[in-house]
Amino acid sequence: MNDAAPAPTPAPAPRRRARVRAPELIGKGGWLNTGGTSYTLADLRGRIVILDFWTFCCINCLHVLDELRELEEKHRDTVVIIGVHSPKFVHEADHAAVVDAVERYEVHHPVLDDPELATWKQYAVRAWPTLVVIDPEGYVVAQHAGEGHAHAIARLVEELEAEHEAKGTLRRGDGPYVAPEPVATDLRFPGKAVLLANGNLLVSDSTRHQLVELAPDGESVVRRIGSGERGFGPDAFSEPQGLALLPDGRVVVADTVNHALRVFDPATGAVETVAGTGRQWWQGSPTSGPALEVDLSSPWDVAWWQGRVWIAMAGVHQLWTWDPEAGTVRVAAGTTNEGLVDGPAAEAWFAQPSGLSAAGDRLWIADSETSSLRYAEPDGEGGYAIRSAVGTGLFDFGHRDGDAAQALLQHPLGVTALPDGSVAVCDTYNHALRRFDPATGQVTTLATDLREPSDAVLVGEDIVVVESARHRLTRLRLPEEAVRVDAVAHRTQRAATEVAPGTLRLDVVFQAPAGQKLDTRYGPSTRLLVSSTPPELLAEGEGPGSDLFRELVLNPEVTEGVLHVSAMAASCDDDPANEYPACHVHQQDWGVPVRVVADGAVRLPLVLAGLDA
Known part of the structure; x- marks a missing residue:
């Protein structure tokens, strides 16, 4: 020490x-x-x-x-x-x-x-x-x-x-x-769907800021909910996404760009806000409390599981819950750091969780930016653990079937639990519907040529897929055997930064904007968190700190990996005459692919805000 x-x-x-x-x-x-x-x-x-x-x-x-x-x-x-x-x-x-x-x-x-x-x-x-x-x-x-x-x-x-x-x-x-x-279509980039008690389908018509109820054929419009204008009120949504049926027949709506949860009552047509303030959550804001007093951040999907509504909080890489009886929200899993880390819920990392589906003692999660299928389950000690079934991290993706340890997805947005215990994955950027079977550990392809599928819902023996970029719902019969496709693997085309082994100076460049100063009233106004994939890449320098610079020591035996850097700075208006100056938070997460070479750089500058590095 x-x-x-x-x-x-x-x-x-x-x-x-x-x-x-x-x-x-x-x-x-x-x-x-x-x-x-x-x-x-x-x-x-x-x-x-x-x-x-x-x-x-x-x-x-x-x-x-x-x-x-x-x-x-x-x-x-x-x-x-x-x-x-x-x-x-x-x-x-x-x-x-x-x-x-x-x-x-x-x-x-x-x-x-x-x-x-x-x-x-x-x-x-x-x-x-x-x-x-x-x-x-x-x-x-x-x-x-x-x-x-x-x-x-x-x-x-x-x-x-x-x-x-x-x-x-x-x-x-x-x-x-x-x-x-x-362009005239009944739906425009629909996001998610849910089967109502009357057999109709409710769809979030995201780009038109509405919900649309369709007849069982998935095509005939029964009614539209919302004015169609972006807004936050009893008759307005802003890019709604996730939908989940509550036990009483009402529907929870992830009103994504309003950073709120709404509840729609199909019986009366009424819409009410049940969580969120309309403001985006920022670091340092409350993470639990009365639901209508706590800020949320881009809730993308919702699911009813274990007596609560679970929220895929894509904007902060976490899972939250809303308790309708208590009227409260709280963080349930994730640290706000972006990446793929399993383990106890409070220590897990996600990267834009965007799809949820409950099945018994598991909550399946489509973790889009890591191109992974993950799940939450009780840990036997009153808490939850996060596990990964398919996917390895932020920069590996593709279309490959087979053993889950080698299988690849590409930015999935939806997940649907199937009756046999397996899971259908809307593999959005592969334009495919995939299936993971926990019993065999195998990934197969159920259907291809689906244009950006973002959700799927079971209707009898069929599965109805939201083809977001074709502006429609598509009904498929679940086949007994998967369609076979040629395997394709990719890594992001973003070039790796070449760095030298040994000491690497990390500098996060931040200049308070004109007319502002760093906010030090309640302690340090900056925060820096550093980690790596694989963890062995960093011999020294991992962990949190308040300075925006760090001396890192790279392990010479690890030739490539990713440095994960999370930085935050708070600044306030510099006006001595104003007793209550406005304050602002600046934050960014970086995943920097690095390659360790003898003549690589010894300094890694990352600009949070400034003129140059």
Whole structure:
């Protein structure tokens, strides 16, 4: 044990405007939301450009899309937001899938499809999401990784507007966004489905912000619930996803972008909010208490299990529960760290859990970002344990049947317990329905050519699959034998960072935004958590701390792996006259693939917020 006092966090460097010319925007996939026009940075000169490096699998990227909506609307005549779509999964490099995602998540700005990560590499991006601000003269002036930066960027935009208005270098006017033509379908990117007591099917029509009740044929619309406009009220939802039937016949709805749980009563048509405040949960917020007073974060699915509603809290990589009788919520599993770690529920790691299905003493979980099938079960001591059935981690995925230890999935979003004890998995990015049999430990393929299946529900001897990207429900007869497919294995195409064996200096770069200061009223305002996969990669430096720098020691016998870094910083408005200044949380998780080589880097900079590294 080292009893010496820890070194103080270095004071932030003085703010300076870095005169770094922004690299050109290139991407083989071309441009979306521009009416077919391609753009260069020269075309955008005179405008403030915000590049949003995102990928549509990433819940944090979806959070940032929502954070930017107000800024985008308020500064529409001076700011151009450009989404640079930078894929992680093979499916995300499919141009048609990007087109779908842009509509699905109501992206109302131009998007550059960059399937080979060309622009990502030019800007030295290391994490999804990352925001880069370019001034009207074409220079990079700020870079922010993670969530929680919208307020800082809004302040910077106002400064840049004033500065360049005075210099005569600001050009106001309409932006390059051209809305695509709407398409008429009964459903639009539906998310989840549930079988009602009357035999009808209730579907979350996510992009249209509604629930839709369909007749047993899965096609005829009986009624729509919700106005169809994004909102948070008795007649409004915001991208609802998961649905679960309560014992009394009512339906719990994961109202995802409202960060809330709603209950819909099919008998009366009434909708009420039962959990969540409408605000997104941030580190340091309560994790238990009265359900209507505790913030949630992108609940994606729900299931009734062991007398409570279990919630796949995709936004913070956890499972939570809602107790209807007590009217309370609490964390049930997960640490908020992103990855695949099994064990006691309080110590487990998840990565965007997105599908739940209860079966006896197991709660099956589709853990999408680790491309895995997992489950929770009682541990015999009054708690729960988390186990993995299929999948190995954040960067390995594909389509491979066979023994579960070798089988591969690709970003599954749904899971359905079957009558024989096996589990159907909506293997979303493989466009397939897969099956895992715990009795044999084998994974097989039940059906292919399903366009982004996101959920499935049993109806008699059939299974009805939500084909999200085909905007429909598809009924299948469960076959006795699986369809055989050729095995395909992938690793993310993101390049590994070459680092030297031995000591590696980790620096998380954070500068409090202009007009703010680090919030030290209640102790350290920063937090850093470091771990690795495999654990043997790190000889020293694992664990939590309050400094945003760390001396890591790499094991020379481990040649490659992933460094998991989680950083948080809190800043408050620096106004002595304000007794109650507004405070803000900036946070980001990185999974950095590394390769240990003799001439590798000895410093690993990760930008949380700043001008450069």
